[in-house]
Amino acid sequence: MKILHIDCSPRPESYSRALSAGMVDRILDLYPGASVTRRDLGRNPIPHATEDYARALSNPHEEVDPACMQLSEELICELEMADAVVIGTPMNNFTIPSVLKAWIDQVLRSGRTFASKAPGQKVGLLKDRPVYIAVASGGVFADEGASQPDFLRPYLTAALKCIGLHSLHFLPLQATAFLSSDALSQAFDEALTRFDEHFSTARAA
Numbered sequence: 001m002k003i004l005h006i007d008c009s010p011r012p013e014s015y016s017r018a019l020s021a022g023m024v025d026r027i028l029d030l031y032p033g034a035s036v037t038r039r040d041l042g043r044n045p046i047p048h049a050t051e052d053y054a055r056a057l058s059n060p061h062e063e064v065d066p067a068c069m070q071l072s073e074e075l076i077c078e079l080e081m082a083d084a085v086v087i088g089t090p091m092n093n094f095t096i097p098s099v100l101k102a103w104i105d106q107v108l109r110s111g112r113t114f115a116s117k118a119p120g121q122k123v124g125l126l127k128d129r130p131v132y133i134a135v136a137s138g139g140v141f142a143d144e145g146a147s148q149p150d151f152l153r154p155y156l157t158a159a160l161k162c163i164g165l166h167s168l169h170f171l172p173l174q175a176t177a178f179l180s181s182d183a184l185s186q187a188f189d190e191a192l193t194r195f196d197e198h199f200s201t202a203r204a205a
């Protein structure tokens, strides 16, 4: 079992970090020999697409200096090696933070992680694997009481599906700006219990 653990919050005391770490700990309990590859985009952001990288992606028939693909290759290899991916992310302005978008811009590559068939038709080239996504939000975006648009789950679903990752499981921890610390701690425990139930069912199947 190899786990890729990605965090996106710049805050060390972050809720999404705590929840993603909780999920990783639980997987490690069940697979004590598992290894964890860490990609902390929140504390060590990757750069946005550089000029060379953007040129290479925009002109797919031109020869490319392999150096401009180095970061993209490194990130794709981390993903390819993983049996499970755990992502902790805040909701920022109704969607993912730009550090996670920068990662997606490196990982979605025509001819490498997806194939373009007819215009607009993309086929993922990576094998599917479970992706567990802890989402911390100041307000409520999911289920009953949602009071804002949710572009995070539909966007991540479309982006990861494009490269072949269909088995996404979202674990929201909502209203972090409003709940008392007791209520938050209860919501946190409930989220991890939902994860436990899902993970043990998936493992038994």
Ligand SMILES: Cc1cc2nc3c(=O)[nH]c(=O)nc-3n(C[C@H](O)[C@H](O)[C@H](O)COP(=O)(O)O)c2cc1C
Binding pocket: 009, 010, 011, 013, 014, 015, 016, 017, 089, 090, 091, 092, 093, 094, 095, 136, 137, 138, 139, 140, 141, 148, 176, 177
């Ligand atoms: C730039 C920025 C934008 C935010 N946008 C939203 C938002 O659209 N919806 C929301 O519910 N919370 C929003 N928040 C609040 C965060 O989602 C919330 O504080 C969350 O707990 C942060 O995640 P973390 O605890 O893992 O750092 C935003 C926070 C920041 C800093």
